[in-house]
Amino acid sequence: MRYTSPARLSLRFTSQSFSLLIAFGCLSWVCLAPALASAAKVEDQVAALKAVGAEGAGNPKASEAWKQLSQADAADLPAILAGLDDANPLAANWLRASVDSIAERELRKGAKLPAADLEKFTLDTSHAPRARRLAFEWLCRADKTAADRLIPKMLNDPSIEFRRDAVARLLTEAETLATDKKKDAAAEVYRRALGGARDLDQVQEIVKKLETFGQTVDVPAHFGYLMEWKLIGPFDNTEEKGFDVVNPPESELKFTAEYPGKSGPVKWIDHVTEDDYGKVDLNKALLKANGVTAYATTEFTAAEALPIELRLATVCANKIWLNGELISANKVYHAGEKIDQYIARGKLKKGKNVILVKILQNEQKEEWAQDWDFKLRVCDATGTAVLSKDRPASKPKAAADKEQAAK
Amino acid sequence: MRQSLIRCVLLSAACVVLCGADWLHFRGSDNRSISTDSLPTAIAKDDSGTDRSVAWKTALPGRGVSSPIVVGGKAIVTSTSGYNQDRLHVVSIDTKTGETEWERQFWATGRTLCHPTSSVAAPSPSSDGKRIYAFFSSNDLACLDLEGNLLWYRGLTHDFPTAANDVGMSASPLAMGDTVIVQVENKGNSFAAGLDAKTGETRWKLPRKADMNWTSPAVLRGKTRAEDLVLLQSPDRLSAHNPKTGEQVWSYEVACSSISSPVAEGDKIYVPSAGVTALRYLPDAKVAEKLWSSNALSPSNVSPIIHQGRVYVLNGSGVLLCGDATTGDVKWKTRLKGPYWATPVIAGDHIYAFNQAGLVQVVKLGDTAGELVATGNFGDPIFGTPAVADGALYVRTDGQLWKIAAP
Numbered sequence: 001m002r003y004t005s006p007a008r009l010s011l012r013f014t015s016q017s018f019s020l021l022i023a024f025g026c027l028s029w030v031c032l033a034p035a036l037a038s039a040a041k042v043e044d045q046v047a048a049l050k051a052v053g054a055e056g057a058g059n060p061k062a063s064e065a066w067k068q069l070s071q072a073d074a075a076d077l078p079a080i081l082a083g084l085d086d087a088n089p090l091a092a093n094w095l096r097a098s099v100d101s102i103a104e105r106e107l108r109k110g111a112k113l114p115a116a117d118l119e120k121f122t123l124d125t126s127h128a129p130r131a132r133r134l135a136f137e138w139l140c141r142a143d144k145t146a147a148d149r150l151i152p153k154m155l156n157d158p159s160i161e162f163r164r165d166a167v168a169r170l171l172t173e174a175e176t177l178a179t180d181k182k183k184d185a186a187a188e189v190y191r192r193a194l195g196g197a198r199d200l201d202q203v204q205e206i207v208k209k210l211e212t213f214g215q216t217v218d219v220p221a222h223f224g225y226l227m228e229w230k231l232i233g234p235f236d237n238t239e240e241k242g243f244d245v246v247n248p249p250e251s252e253l254k255f256t257a258e259y260p261g262k263s264g265p266v267k268w269i270d271h272v273t274e275d276d277y278g279k280v281d282l283n284k285a286l287l288k289a290n291g292v293t294a295y296a297t298t299e300f301t302a303a304e305a306l307p308i309e310l311r312l313a314t315v316c317a318n319k320i321w322l323n324g325e326l327i328s329a330n331k332v333y334h335a336g337e338k339i340d341q342y343i344a345r346g347k348l349k350k351g352k353n354v355i356l357v358k359i360l361q362n363e364q365k366e367e368w369a370q371d372w373d374f375k376l377r378v379c380d381a382t383g384t385a386v387l388s389k390d391r392p393a394s395k396p397k398a399a400a401d402k403e404q405a406a407k
Numbered sequence: 408m409r410q411s412l413i414r415c416v417l418l419s420a421a422c423v424v425l426c427g428a429d430w431l432h433f434r435g436s437d438n439r440s441i442s443t444d445s446l447p448t449a450i451a452k453d454d455s456g457t458d459r460s461v462a463w464k465t466a467l468p469g470r471g472v473s474s475p476i477v478v479g480g481k482a483i484v485t486s487t488s489g490y491n492q493d494r495l496h497v498v499s500i501d502t503k504t505g506e507t508e509w510e511r512q513f514w515a516t517g518r519t520l521c522h523p524t525s526s527v528a529a530p531s532p533s534s535d536g537k538r539i540y541a542f543f544s545s546n547d548l549a550c551l552d553l554e555g556n557l558l559w560y561r562g563l564t565h566d567f568p569t570a571a572n573d574v575g576m577s578a579s580p581l582a583m584g585d586t587v588i589v590q591v592e593n594k595g596n597s598f599a600a601g602l603d604a605k606t607g608e609t610r611w612k613l614p615r616k617a618d619m620n621w622t623s624p625a626v627l628r629g630k631t632r633a634e635d636l637v638l639l640q641s642p643d644r645l646s647a648h649n650p651k652t653g654e655q656v657w658s659y660e661v662a663c664s665s666i667s668s669p670v671a672e673g674d675k676i677y678v679p680s681a682g683v684t685a686l687r688y689l690p691d692a693k694v695a696e697k698l699w700s701s702n703a704l705s706p707s708n709v710s711p712i713i714h715q716g717r718v719y720v721l722n723g724s725g726v727l728l729c730g731d732a733t734t735g736d737v738k739w740k741t742r743l744k745g746p747y748w749a750t751p752v753i754a755g756d757h758i759y760a761f762n763q764a765g766l767v768q769v770v771k772l773g774d775t776a777g778e779l780v781a782t783g784n785f786g787d788p789i790f791g792t793p794a795v796a797d798g799a800l801y802v803r804t805d806g807q808l809w810k811i812a813a814p
Contacts, residue, residue, distance in 0.1 A: 052560070054565065054566045055561075055566050055608070055609055056559065056561055056602070056603075056606060056607045056608040056609060059559040059560070059606050059607045059608065060606050062559070063557075063558050063559055063606075066556070066557050067556065070556065089514065089516040089562060089565055090516060090560055090561075090562050090565060092514060093513040093514060093516070093547075093549070093557075093560050093562075094557060094560060096512065096513065096514065097511055097512075097513070097557040098557075100510070100511060100512060101511075101555065101556070101557075104509060104510070130514065160490075161489075161490075164490060199490055201490075330569075331569070331594070331595065332569075332571070332572075332573065332594055332595060333594065335572050335573040335574050335594065335619065336520050336521070336522065336573035336574050337573075338520050338573070341520060341573065
């Protein structure tokens, strides 16, 4: 039997431990290296896709990167989805196509998608709404219970698509209650749905249902339509030449001033619209005419500085200024009108803000080309109304109609 | 060397045969809406509701009015979905089984407003046999290989923000050689462009009249493929260009339709202008001269078809007119049930006309009269011209793709 001194034993132990540590380290490296390398590769490929720009810039490199990225493991999906958070709209499509390609391939070969990771990503509202929605749609393919579990909690989600689904479920629930003659319960559910609804069709459906229960909705306030304006015009827009002409209201807002207009002197008038969707009909408010320009301005008092969207609907050419800064210009005539047709992004300052709109009518003769009007609302990126601090309560249409009928 | 040459010739011949079986663009591989294939005449639902000659029908994601194309045993269809119709789909369907092989989805980077009768999926895809070019009303253009791998992506409204039309854009792209031609004519940034088929980078970009236009580029075949020209029809002219450089070879100034597209056969071009106007291209002089013009042959919304010395149009009243292609004289007319948006197809000696309501009317083309030999009902709106390939008809209704073939 050989005797080993404690010191020597300790040294040997240390030496063995060190060897074990090295061995463990090597083993770990062998196991982790491919994963780390893969993660690094995915990161590089995502970066290459995010580098695409206007007019085809970066396409050849992105094409190479896409080929490799589309071979990535399903486990890499959350990392690729996260790339969407700050991707430009073109890059977003490259990334989306890689996610779809990977997920489609995995399902086709009978493999499972990383449902837990996809769900975690879906619920993480710090990610871009579109990225979360994409994760959710593949999650639903992997877990048939996902929609029923998650959607009902998404009534106030930053993603409009999630909200829409949540509202749709409430509408079904309310309809069932209404059919069962549970009027109060149905109305309560419709009210809850209205709180989340941002899409026009859903809001209109809810308003109509609530009206059948004798309840009214302040539709202009729900959307954030601007109802009170000062208007001036018509200025000249013969041969559509007025778009770039700087008429006096673009330089100064003096409401007592009088300026030469197209067919005589023009001055500012006050105008309040009663339309539920904030329609300002310039043919009625000013003068029915063609080849003309009008300006509309209003003040907006913000409780705090915040980014907002000014969403305009009009069939006429238009420009929008916020506090003197031009934030939108669209020289398009009579090519359709839809809610939120033009979205201009700007930032409100705390206190008084000035919004100025220029609306131009051309000289088309067709009956369908005679509208000269606009609707403008103020909201955040989700379409949630942002209201001026001093906004008076608008009279809901149903109440106004009732009042009119009583008269 | 000799063996290589023989191999090359055989390969080319095989390619011609294969490509001949494909239907690569809007209105077919030569944009002429004709096929030598013989098709069944009893198709879709008869009066008793029985499906006839339906090989399969496959549901499409979302809706659309674009035409299918057929390439390498795949039917490629585009559609759009979502509340704002801003989800763009490209679907590949196995022509043998009707199974969806792959689907790619993109987010529109341009405007998605359009008239209710149209769709963001209005332009038809195009292919050069190796790649697919899927274009949308939002001016998004995705290039994919036949397996659905993304090769490049362009957002032409993203690049040129005023290039848009809120009624909807519909000009289909045209792959010619190694260039993809797009016609983006509208009241904003109005242009035609040739993009490198491999990278999507812009080869040429020509300004066009700032006016709304929905016509598609068409091929004017030369003696060799290198001499092929692309025809661009605008409301004020028809011009012919070198597809690779965009160089204008000739231009014929005349008021043209902004909806139906030109068709060429040999050196003759039939332009939807004052009814139909026939031109002859003189390559040595690089000019086009007028042969005849016929107001009686008004093609309304569909494009004319030239077949065996005859010109066929469907007018606004739903009347099928047959004219002499050398004189423009009307030879016969047959009243059908309209209205029509889909350009009909001629296969064998029958013309297949699909009206807006989804009714197909099959007319046997005779020398002195057309005989309505069969009708069938698809029960779903049809706005896109069908494709004919490998003895089958591929009909795109709003929500489905149908394969019609003899059992």
